[in-house]
Amino acid sequence: MEEDSMKGRDRMYQQCLRVSAAAILVASGNATLAQDQGTADETSSGSVQLAEIVVTAQKRAENLQDVPISITAVSGDDLASRAIVNPQDLHGLLPGVAFQPNNDLFVTVRGIGTFNLQPGVDSAVAYTLDGNYIAHPAELPTVLFDLERVEALRGPQGTLFGRNANAGAINFVTARPTHDFEAKGSIGFGNYDLFQTEAVLNVPVGETFAIRGAFASRKHDAYLDDGHNDEEQIAARIRALYEPNENVSLVATIDYNRRDDANIGVSECPPNADEAACDNVRWDPFDGNDEANPDDYSYVESWGAYAQLDVRLGDSMNLTYIPTYREADISYLTTPTRPFIETGTTNRMLTQELRLSSLPGSAFDWVVGAYYSRERFDQLITYYWDTNPNIPKGPNNVINFFNVDEYEAKSAAAFAQVTVPVTDTFRVTGGLRYTDESKFSAGSAHAYTGTVDDPVLVSVPTGTKISDDRITWRLGVELDVGVDSMLYANVSTGFKSGGVSQADPNIELPTTYGPETIKAYQAGSKNRFLDGRLQLNGEAFYYDYKGFQSLLASFQPSGLLYFLTINSQTARFYGAEIESSFLATPRDRFDVSVALLDTEFTRFVVGPNDFSGNEAPMSPNYTVNLGYERYFDFANGGTLKARIETQLVDDYFVTPNNFPGSRQSAYSMSAANLSYTAPSDKWTVTAWIRNIENEGVIYNANPPGTRPVTIAYPFPPRTYGVTLVARMW
Template sequence: MTNDRGTSSRRIFAGIAGGFLVSTVMTTPASAQDDPQHGLADIIVTAQRTEGRLQDTPVSVALLSGEELATRGISDPAALQGSLPAVQFQPVGDVLANIRGIGTFNLQPGADAAIAYNVDDIYIAHATGLTPVFFDLARIEALRGPQGTLYGRNTNAGAINIITNRPRLGRLSAAAQVQAGNYDLIATEAMLNLPLGETVAVRISGATQKHDGYMRDGHNDADIYAGRIRLLFAPDQGTELLLTGEYSNQSGLGAGGSSPCLATFAVAGCNRKGWDAYAGNETPVPDDFRSVENIGINGQLAHDFTWATLTAIASWRRVDYASLTTTGDANIPFGDFGYKPSNANQLFTGEVRLNSLASSPVQWVVGAYYSREKMTNRIDRTFLSDTLLGVSEVLDRYRATSRALFGQVTVPLGSRIRLTGGLRFTDEEKSASGVATNYFVVPAASIATGGAESHSGLTWKAGIEADLARASLAYASVSTGFKSGGVNQTPAGFGIPSSYAPERITAYQAGVKNRFLDNKLQVNAEVFYYRYTGFQELLNIFAPGYLAFYTVNSQKARVYGGEIEVVAMPSPDDRFEASLALLDTRFTRFDLTSFGGADYSGNELRNAPPVTANVAYQHRFRLGSAGELTPRIETVISDKYYTDAINSVAGQQASYTQTSASLRYLSANGGWSLTGWVRNLENEAVIYSYFGGRGYPLAPRTYGVTLRFETR
């Protein structure tokens, strides 16, 4: 970061801090005439493992409802990019997320994310376990900041909760949707909610998505189908049993397409004028492919006692993954490069929680968690020159087990102030064993790989919150968390550690949530400071005849910044949204010279723009008996950032804007709608990763129409 840029960041940080103070001072009691029908509606979230109003939850949460996803044409995780402030999505094969500059960009088998992905309250260990297309969703919640007490390990950046619609008792309903757009996009969705008597209901839903590749060599395409069936049994008012089965399959060439953008004459390669971001390989590779099959079953039991609510959850998920991605040009060291992994992963999780009743003056939760993951994996990395040469790595056995006990309590001090304390004890262990074979030598040489990593310890949270007025909440907290360590599948002889330790965080956060002007103006703000030890980064080493990916721990890193988000409804038909996020990241010490690496101290974290702004406006035109028409326009403005840990000039993404727009017609009875939408109106080529002289871009301009029918 240059001095000018650092000065700009400090100035804007001062602005955010000023806005934080202003939003605190401005608090006034909400009028008794508040009417959600003519103002901002209350939103229910489950950020604290129980239902509560968003504005009463002392956690920074960005949210999109199922209706918002549909009206904006967002039908897959990659399309979320730019829609949630301070959250970035990177479609590297699977969609990985960054929250406040913290995330995981890691190709190694068994590497855990810094963000907990949860689907219907069930932890998904890796992004490949997520359904690759959105359908029949209630909402998506992005919890910004560590969630180590209630959500456990691997939540240093936060959590993303995907909540699907539950079966509804006593109501027959159905919905169907079709979407068409450029790149020959065709997507469908259907849902049927069927009551089976007074105490049982079943909900069946499914979706498909298919489009051509955004890269001219065919990469970044989609061919997906998915389905879900949920059965709800509620024998009495206080007991529910919810069973879910889901399946998805995706094929084609898949995400991860890239184009060469080597720096020449000190000009940034991926930002130089004339760079062809969507060219892909010089010569299309017909053998490339990507296949992911995902199946999961789970059961959730909830029972209300007179004094607490018991929740028990068990789930099993299997993911089978295989792909081949080849770069077909001469800019890669050693010639053309192919990466061919195949993976079989199974994950079992179980959790039991006991929550206080919503009416209890003291709010508490206690619980226990268990997970066991096993995996086999094979990776063929092949360099092509005059002869076929390469390296193969086989992971014969991978096991990861985690156990935890946790509890959190919120105690009132008078009528306006509450104190929160939480503890979580975690014990986990990982082990891996395999073999790496180097075909660059004759005869081929095989070396055993693997190792083990285990640890146990306490994480904690201490917080305070206060009702400044009827519709104004202030809160502050200090918390700790960790992201799991792991095992490097690299041969001996390169000086690379066989395992890497957990990364640990201490986070300081303070925020305010306010409603003003008879519920027509919402101003939320949060500032934060993170102190890291052991921050994990994926690096690589080019050696004669070998390319190794490995994860290492930095000694120290720090992250600080803040967000301000404003939502206003000056009239029942107008809605304005604006947010400003500031981020400053730094490896304060990241010295790898002890085993032949470099010193990255002072570098910024990857994919961490110092300044990001989001602005949106929509207006509803009421057409009487003819229905209503709602145009919407939104844009994201991003500062420049680095896309690799070494902060290479060639891989720096320049500042950019990306604009989306939609026009929705809704029939008078609400039974059908027609929406036209466009994303990345500027057709800006934005890279999310840089590796080996190649840039990996986000989607170009996409547009289409969505036709939806549903019973009312």
Template sequence: MKSFKSFDGKRGLLAGAAMVMAVVMPGAAMAQEAAAVDEGGIGEIVVTAEKRETTVQKTPIAVSVLDADAIRRNGVNSLVDLSSLTPSLNFAQNSVNTIITIRGVSSRDTTEIGDPAVSIATDGFYYQRPFGFNDTLYDLERVEVLRGPQGTLYGRNATGGAINFITAKPGKEFGGFATVGVGDYNLITAEAAVNIPLADNLQTRTSVYMQKRDGYRKNNYAGKDGDDADAVSARFQVKFDPTERLSFLLSAQTTSIDGVGPTFYGVLFNGPVNNNVRPAIDRDGSVLGSPRQSINGTNKSIQLTATYDFGIATLTYLGGFRNQKYRQVRDLDGVVKSDAYFLPSEDARDWQHEARLTSNGDGPFKWQAGVFYFHEKNNTNTDFSSFTNPIAPGQPVARFSFRYPSVIARSKAVFGQASYEVVPGLSLEAGIRYSKDYKARRGYSNTTGTSYTGVGNVPTDVNASSSKTTTHFAVNWQFTPRNLLYVKRDTGYKAGGFSDVQNIGNVPYGPENITSYEIGSKNRFLDNRLQLNVSAYRYNYKDQQISQFNNGFTAIFNAGKSRIKGVEVEAVAQPVPALRFDGSIAYLDAKFIDFRVGNVQYAGNKPPSSPKWQLGAGFQYELALGEGTLTPRIQTHYESESYLAFTNFERERNRKFSRTDLMLTYNASDNRWSLQGYVRNLENKIVITAASASGLFGAYTYQLAPPRTYGARLTYNF
């Protein structure tokens, strides 16, 4: 494997891809078959990764897909579960905020001005800030994970890629399912969906989900442990087809999240921060401070998808409204001290609209064009406070206060993409998108420690604008019905903004830009019993937005230049219907070429959450048992070391780890019911998802991935 160290340019990527392809057979955990192609063959699944229906193997994108059966079989209801099943995908957490990294590209700016680097959407409805999104994934038809910049079709915040969650839709037959689960940490889960057709052209689907669990983090304060779960969600959908050409889908969802919420594990220190030591971390944690940490949030949304088939093309409109609210009492130092509390409050209201015209038919010329509009207004009220008495706290004593009743984010875009089959099987493809973004914040900040009296308020009225044209060029060669080769060049863009910096004020930062070169191949062999997909890529990444947390403040800096390159191999082998192997190998070489913060040059450091190696493998075998089947499955995920911050200090290092899951599932002969038992993270390895240290409150702080868990689920289908 030492030859990977000599990667240099596109030839190195191709050589590395060839080597991995030659020595490795396992690939990513893919979706199970939607329809069997032949006896013992691997089935296909339809996706909308390119905003039109295609099959996975004929979509010239590095995309991993899990369908409904795979989601249920693996018990996927969080992004942590998803990251174990997809190559080059990493999950991190900054308190309640979800951070996704794909191929070393991420955004850790979770402030009200920040943008994610990976576009997350449910049924095409984009999430600007996925608060509470991690624990409410339910009643899904499939999940699509697109790797690499998706700047043409998905827009400004898809520099790393996109994750599309596609919900199960209303159908024309009555039916549904109900699932109940129990596990350690007093886990109780419930999920149900019912499909009710009211007429031939009118159907409804109602879905509900609940998860309650004690915390992983032992706290022993007021009987509540940290890192708990307390979420309830419901979704209602109506599908109406007044004519054969016209269709409407209306969806409404509400989610409530309560409890203690994510907590930091703290280790106190005296004197300056020691960056060269990662302190010992006890998974059980220690007693938090007083008052007790808490979280309360609601997400509400309503969205409409309307389509009209003109024959030659289909017009699609997607629009809606989302309101996300949350309040939190967050213990920043993670210990019993009461002088480092963060009290954020947000009330974000999003409106978004997309209209798209897509060509129909199987002719040589395919095209689509559209417009997009997004507007968010957020009202934030945040204090960084201490409390006078840790045993019987009185009024908080504010150190810093931020009142921003008007935080605006607005984005407009126009886009188009087309392909032409010049000869049978060989297509040329091109796309373009123009995006224009605006951000503004009005209110005041106070860093004098006297904000509760109104003394020292500093008015804030600042804005930033940016725009970018992103492009896509590709050559796609379907040289046999089961073999595809593609070469493409894509660009991506993330809007600029501004940061609050102590004693300085608002400091602007520019947009970031990425150019990707990728070559890939998707293949089926051995009478459709072996699937082997390979991709190799190189990114030129300029002005990457890097978040730095220092003494209670988050500031964003533009890294001058980064270089990212890698190879991914995915495969599935199903020699007989009952036996299946799947797995993945992802190699990533990512580093800063030029990144200066103050007087320090960080060239040569790795971007956050960029392990050199990620390996995945799974095995399952279906056994006949009575009138049903018993399916044992084992799957494992390995990552080499990585860092949680650009500084690459030892205290920020995530050591190499493996995470193995065991599952045993019994399905009744008529698929009327199933029972599954599982153990997750068999190794019980400590994996950190956030790391920081501050002399302001004198502690190293960490967030941790879930420990070993076990449980069982019973599902009844009707």
């Protein structure tokens, strides 16, 4: 059976490679939908080429084609033309990257993500907002508005981004204030009673100061029949720019975000069906849950203040200083499983980063820096079970609860990276980062034991501390094989922090856990042909991954139930991505991307269960993205842009244990949009539709347990709407 499976997989890979090659050659190729963003630049000779994209993946502004990293960028204009406001709608736009509509922004990159959501467990994907590291996705804005771009970096970024970037990094870059007046507003409507707004005002004040304010809101009814998967949120941001001279620039920002909805929902497999009968999600994933609680809720309120100071020091270097403070209040009640879970968390985080870097045109490209962060939170987790009369319970059907009275995580790091030109066409890059960190937790665990008629509350103190230090590094080479063609290869390492479980430190099982580590081998090529009209990028990779942080539930003789994080797994990941963009004419663009992925947990033992040989979640063997975009010009000066795109995805599992009901079958999901822009760009109206097929696709599932059904968490159904944008300048 294993041999047949491998042969089948080889045939699939060969077929997918043929399809992708044919698409690139016949359709003249085309990069991921996000590589170009549909805007053409006119050269000095009058010819038209794909627009250049500037990114900050290496802590400096560079042309995307000059960065020896697998990276895709989506511009703010492209997000607006697709009417993408929620981060989950980025799913399908970035090759090898999956966005999931969870309570938090939950992302996997090339099959690596965070599948353990216990308190204090860090993310495997680094998230930044305007260059500021965000430790936990819940603290990120959940509305995308007034953005310059979104960058997705694939592969470990352990040197420049540091810890918790094993999978890669997602960078959200908001629009900076400018010295030009700008005002715009948008309003959108759609099915499920969607209503969304956005307003932006940019005001210059004299020649040295400018201020920019932005506001957004989004609301829609439940996607599921039981009232779950609705959305109601608002967000605001104020940015101020001060440039007293050409050598000094200061941008200060304050943002606010609030989300208040009925929480994520699930749909059930048909009653009395076993796990295998739920394979391929043959039930309606939008039915919802027969036992859904109308009192479920999810509430997140967060704010942040941060700044970036850039000072040019002579003719050789630039100094950058970025201080940040963020605070979030998070609470939710979720009832798709039994027992019910209610959580309340207050999180506070302070970070500071100081960098010195070379100026463009220097003999060497280099950056050195230091980083410090301190995170604190307190949390209360309560478990209720109102439907089980056979267990002891306290007031309000509480069976147990956990207090995290104090949690603190500190991290300090120093880093450096330099690129040395050995010849005019060959360069070598070396990078090193040292990180020292510690975590401390103190709290208590409580459970009702005894009998139903005479419940007894048992309480014990919990918490301990851990410290660690790590060195991560990167070694890379680049070779220019043409004016617009580059080959590159990198070997790099990274780690995802260890931590402290919320448990009695005196139990026999370990209450601390070590880091996840990765060593990655990546080789790729970036190219532009046909006078800049064809862009073709690709990368192959192999990852050696160790120390996966798994969740282990442990009942103690005292009657307490602990959820422990343990290091249980080693894994390997390998694959490749091809992205291309082709500007066939000044008005026609084609997009093609192919992502191939193979994953395996070579060792995966959790308690009595051995899942060795399983696939990593959200890891389809192939994903193909196809897109076509057409511009039409009108005599009055108006323009019409039409775009259609589709994603073809192989089957995959959504849980690490790969139980049958957690397998999502292969599917296609398509989207389209049509935008008309009036003369002089005064207003734009866009009609859009996503998930045209109304495909029921899941991103998580739970096997039968305390309830005798398999439940699955679905992506949104078919959605459509119209957005109107008006501008003044």
